[in-house]
Amino acid sequence: MKVLIANLGSTSLKWRLFDFSDGQERLLHKGGFERVSDYPKAIADCLAQVKDAGHISNDGDLAAVGFKTVMARGVTGCVRLDESVLAAMEAFNGIAPAHNPPYITGIRLFARRMPSVPLIGLFETAFYQWAPESAIRYAVPEAWHEAGVRRWGFHGASHKFIAERSAELLGREDVAERARQLYTNQGRSPVQKPDLRVISCHLGGSSSITGILNGVAIGTSMGLSPQSGLPQNNRVGELDSFALPFLMRATGLSLEDAEKALCKESGLKALSGGYNDFRDIETQAGQGNPRAQLALDVFVHQARHWVGAFLLELNGADALVFTAGIGENRAATRAAVCANLDQLGLVLDPERNLALCASEGVISAPASRVKVLVIPTNEELVVAREVRRFLQHAPALARSSAASQPAATTHSPSFQT
Numbered sequence: 001m002k003v004l005i006a007n008l009g010s011t012s013l014k015w016r017l018f019d020f021s022d023g024q025e026r027l028l029h030k031g032g033f034e035r036v037s038d039y040p041k042a043i044a045d046c047l048a049q050v051k052d053a054g055h056i057s058n059d060g061d062l063a064a065v066g067f068k069t070v071m072a073r074g075v076t077g078c079v080r081l082d083e084s085v086l087a088a089m090e091a092f093n094g095i096a097p098a099h100n101p102p103y104i105t106g107i108r109l110f111a112r113r114m115p116s117v118p119l120i121g122l123f124e125t126a127f128y129q130w131a132p133e134s135a136i137r138y139a140v141p142e143a144w145h146e147a148g149v150r151r152w153g154f155h156g157a158s159h160k161f162i163a164e165r166s167a168e169l170l171g172r173e174d175v176a177e178r179a180r181q182l183y184t185n186q187g188r189s190p191v192q193k194p195d196l197r198v199i200s201c202h203l204g205g206s207s208s209i210t211g212i213l214n215g216v217a218i219g220t221s222m223g224l225s226p227q228s229g230l231p232q233n234n235r236v237g238e239l240d241s242f243a244l245p246f247l248m249r250a251t252g253l254s255l256e257d258a259e260k261a262l263c264k265e266s267g268l269k270a271l272s273g274g275y276n277d278f279r280d281i282e283t284q285a286g287q288g289n290p291r292a293q294l295a296l297d298v299f300v301h302q303a304r305h306w307v308g309a310f311l312l313e314l315n316g317a318d319a320l321v322f323t324a325g326i327g328e329n330r331a332a333t334r335a336a337v338c339a340n341l342d343q344l345g346l347v348l349d350p351e352r353n354l355a356l357c358a359s360e361g362v363i364s365a366p367a368s369r370v371k372v373l374v375i376p377t378n379e380e381l382v383v384a385r386e387v388r389r390f391l392q393h394a395p396a397l398a399r400s401s402a403a404s405q406p407a408a409t410t411h412s413p414s415f416q417t
């Protein structure tokens with residue numbers, strides 16, 4: 001069974017092809033294009049590359065194309081991406097303006113190119129379905145909550161990968177199995193005592209921190225939209241809701257300009273004076289640029305704020321995990337997040353930390369009660385595994401055209417908003 005995972009950005013297309021034949025799990029091919037302006041051509045070129053590499057002879061050799069879809073009104077989990085789901089994603093375009101529109105466009109183009117290949121999405125919100133109500137509610141009027149104004153959480157594929165892999169590395173196969181089966185049995189796999197408490201720090205162009213108890217999320221730094229939590233590369237992160245009406249009244253700022261500023265001109269880019277790549281910000285800070293240093297300091301402050309929140313919520317932690325572009329590669333940021341936590345049982349080993357880059361390993365001191373791990377994330381693999389499971393559970397869907405499909409089919413409970 002060959003599954004292509006397509007990662008769609010507003011100007012990029014990246015893909016990975018997995019093969020699940022014979023009970024194996026193999027990455028066959030990966031590639032990508034940046035600065036894409038002609039999406040149909042980019043999709044055609046992607047499929048041509050996969051064919052030229054000898055992995056498929058025609059589109060029909062793909063069992064499915066999978067997508068790391070972000071959010072949709074009333075739908076989460078792993079679902080067939082028919083028109084009703086795309087309409088539900090469109091309903092949340094205003095919450096995820098940088099994410100949903102390119103996915104919707106790209107998915108429709110894939111559907112046109114290969115009408116008989118199932119297109120399946122694993123929503124980034126899926127991992128938070130079992131978080132306690134107290135961790136997801138905002139104190140807003142009930143009607144706002146019913147309209148979808150609540151904490152949804154994102155980077156679900158990445159944090160699920162960390163939940164599973166950290167449990168494997170810590171020798172807790174029971175918890176790893178619960179994380180593996182989460183979307184099929186809603187976290188009902190039995191686990192042993194003691195509890196396994198993990199804080200997962202996905203720090204990259206987009207960042208979030210999630211508390212995980214026995215493989216299940218108990219809360220996360222991301223809120224209603226991907227413009228929440230830590231400062232993102234060019235998206236705002238946490239902001240008091242009254243900033244907007246205040247500015248709009250005081251300066252005549254329009255809603256459109258406010259949205260654009262929050263989605264494209266804020267976050268680390270705004271703080272640093274124009275740099276949204278962490279490497280550039282660190283270089284600038286090293287050269288004495290005070291705004292770049294401030295951007296780093298705010299980022300670390302926010303990260304520690306959320307690590308602290310989950311340390312309290314989980315009554316300590318067995319592991320603190322760093323992942324994604326910054327978490328996997330930037331030893332200085334990891335050191336800053338972990339600084340001065342010895343009274344909480346967390347001590348980094350500076351040499352191990354400096355030595356570890358883009359690979360898996362432990363960076364805490366041997367005596368540290370909290371293990372600090374670096375785990376390269378693998379979001380595409382998580383999506384591919386769920387797509388395979390979806391096809392196995394819904395074989396009737398595997399080979400019929402999108403047009404003939406019923407409305408959204410979930411194999412984990414949908415949110416009703």
Ligand code: AMP
Nearest residue numbers: 204205206276277278279324325326329
């Ligand atoms: P991601 O969104 O996970 O791809 O992470 C992107 C962020 O991670 C950018 O701000 C990069 O500066 C940073 N990053 C990615 N790769 C590296 C690397 N090899 N070394 C240093 N920073 C990196």
